[in-house]
Amino acid sequence: MNPIFWFRRDLRYFANEALIEAIENGATEALFFVCQKQWQQHNCADIQIDLLKRRVAWLGQALCAYGIHLNILEVDDFSAIPKALKHFCDQQNTQLVYANAEYELNERQRDQHCIDVGIQLELFHGDLMAPPKSVRTKSGEMFKVFTPFKKAWLKQYEQSHVFIPSWPKPALNQAPSWHVPDCLHSDGSSQKWPVDDDAIASVAAHFVESKCQDYKSVRDIPSIKGTSGLSPYLALGILSVKQLLAQLQLNYPDILHTTERPEFCWVNELIWREFYRHLIIEFADLCKHHNFNAKYNAVAWRYDKQQFQAWCEGKTGYPLVDAAMRQLNQTGWMHNRLRMVVASFLTKHLLIDWRWGEKYFMQKLIDGDFASNNGGWQWAASTGCDAQPYFRIFNPITQSKKFDPQGDFIRKYVPELESVPIKYLHFPHDYLASTQSTHYVSPIVDHKEARERALAAFKV
Known part of the structure; x- marks a missing residue:
């Protein structure tokens, strides 16, 4: 029986050992599940879903040129996949499916449920x-x-x-066209990122x-x-x-x-x-958003929705933090150094639960990745594995002076500070008061007081 290949977050045919193995064993059919509700439950950013759909559409046409047909199956969520996959396999007269493993808890449970209904799932570690x-x-x-x-x-x-295995199939002289299904419609939000x-x-x-x-x-x-x-x-x-x-x-x-x-x-x-x-x-509990280091379960997080919203919108009164958050909101991406700065600000200066920030990042980032996002947030919050010690709290003003010394990044995303001299730009409030300017928000927290409050909370 010829196997089927199941695409997940391995949307490539070059350097895809699982796909190559499937092809060498006779596979000519591949599939991909569109799971809109599941993506929403996992807080996948709209811009990332758009990039994914564009790539799947490109991949379907590219595979077609090698005689491999990509089937798009639309289901609500992971719970519907075992039945849908079993039905598809029955139609193809096979139960053998090749795929690359995914390591998050829901994904591992999904795969086990597929095995439970009789699918012979051969998993590779391509990620x-x-x-x-x-x-x-x-x-x-x-x-x-x-x-x-x-x-x-x-x-x-x-x-x-x-070692990267070579692609095993020659292209067809006359490749059939591949129809892009409606469920792969793109809104164009990720167009700045090529998919070919x-x-x-x-x-x-x-x-x-x-x-x-x-x-x-x-x-x-x-x-x-x-x-x-x-x-x-x-x-x-x-x-x-x-x-x-x-x-x-x-x-x-x-x-x-x-x-x-x-x-x-x-x-x-x-x-x-x-x-x-x-x-x-x-540690599967990480997929349930638990603290890696259980002793920090005692931290009394603040759940201040107003301050959280100010952080989300880039209206904290700290220019580098605000510029970073506006970059995220406008582009769907944020510079890595700034991810640390804004995560530290949320969890230490505002003492807001890191899980709020983790979720917001996933909802916005084109490169949202659960393992790295969770690890990064727990690192910044000092709750994670090999995390930043709780007493090391980023000073957003010092970080601004060090990594944006001429203010080029700040001025790009916080245009209301465009005319502020560089001497005052990194914390401009005294200067703005002297010029009676009201174009920029006041700081929502005092750095020194916030630092002392965080230290006290974490010492518990």
């Missing part, structure tokens, strides 16, 4: 370099601190050259070949394009970690055992991504 439970302490446990995890991860792979392989490969190659050397020195400056811009493609599996590491090794063959190189700084971020995924595999 990870290191398979689950392969990076362990000497006692066989999951690491709870990043640096030892990284050292073990590197020891496992530093002598390896990442040539454009994405060009972006990745340009970063690896021309920008990666400077990543370490410029990655914290939000006014310049110093990051890779690849995170939305990693989040949807349009690119894989293995692809990116293979490309890095072509340019820097010793990259995995020369951690002093500036280019390794980006590899370090990819290993953080792996670390957070291994954590949600090991």
Whole structure:
């Protein structure tokens, strides 16, 4: 019986080992489930759903050229998938389905329910370099601190050259056309992000070949394009970690055992991504938004809806925080340094539950990724695994002066401060009062008082 391939968040045909294995075993049918209600339950951003739909539509046509038909099945949520998948398999006279594993709790339960109805589900680990439970302490446990995890991860792979299997099928001379179903209609909100392989490969190659050397020195400056811009493609599996590491090794063959190189700084971020995924595999309660460190269950969070709304809208009175939140709201993306700054501000200055911020990010980010988002928020809130110590509280004014020294980023997103001299820009309220300007909001909290309040709350 010929297998079927099930696309999830692995929306690529190049460097997709599970798909290649399915094809080599005779697969000519693939499928993708549109689960609008499930996406809403998981707080998927509209802009990310738009990017996903555009990519699936592109993928359907691309696969068609190789004689592989992509079927789009529309269901409400994960609970409807086992029955729908079983019906589709019966129609195709097979029960064998190849797919890449997803590690969040709901996704793992969905897969188990599919197995329970008789589907033979063959899962690959295409979203990870290191398979689950392969990076362990000497006692066989999951690491709870990043640096030892990284050292073990590197020891496992530093002598390896990442192998990318070749695409097995020649293109057809006359490829049939593929009709894009109505459920993949795009609202165009993600149009600034290309979805075709040539454009994405060009972006990745340009970063690896021309920008990666400077990543370490410029990655914290939000006014310049110093990051890779690849995170939305990693989040949807349009690119894989293995692809990116293979490309890095072509340019820097010793990259995995020369951690002093500036280019390794980006590899370090990819290993953080792996670390957070291994954590949600090991500790399923993270998928229920529980604190990783249970002792912080005693923190008395404030649930101030008015201050939370001010944070969401970029109206806190702290220019860098406001610029960052407006960037998120306007573009669906936020610079990584600023994600830390605004998360620290929400959880420490406003003492608002990190879960509110985690949810808001997922609802807005084009690169929303549960494992990394949860890990990042718990890091900032000091509740997570290998988190920032609770007594380290980002000063948003100092961060502003350090990472946006000329105010280029602030002026772009907070135009009401455009004429404020740089001397006053990072906290302009005394200057604005002296000029009787009322165009910018007053600070919703005093930094010193907020810091003392956070320290007292966390000491409990």
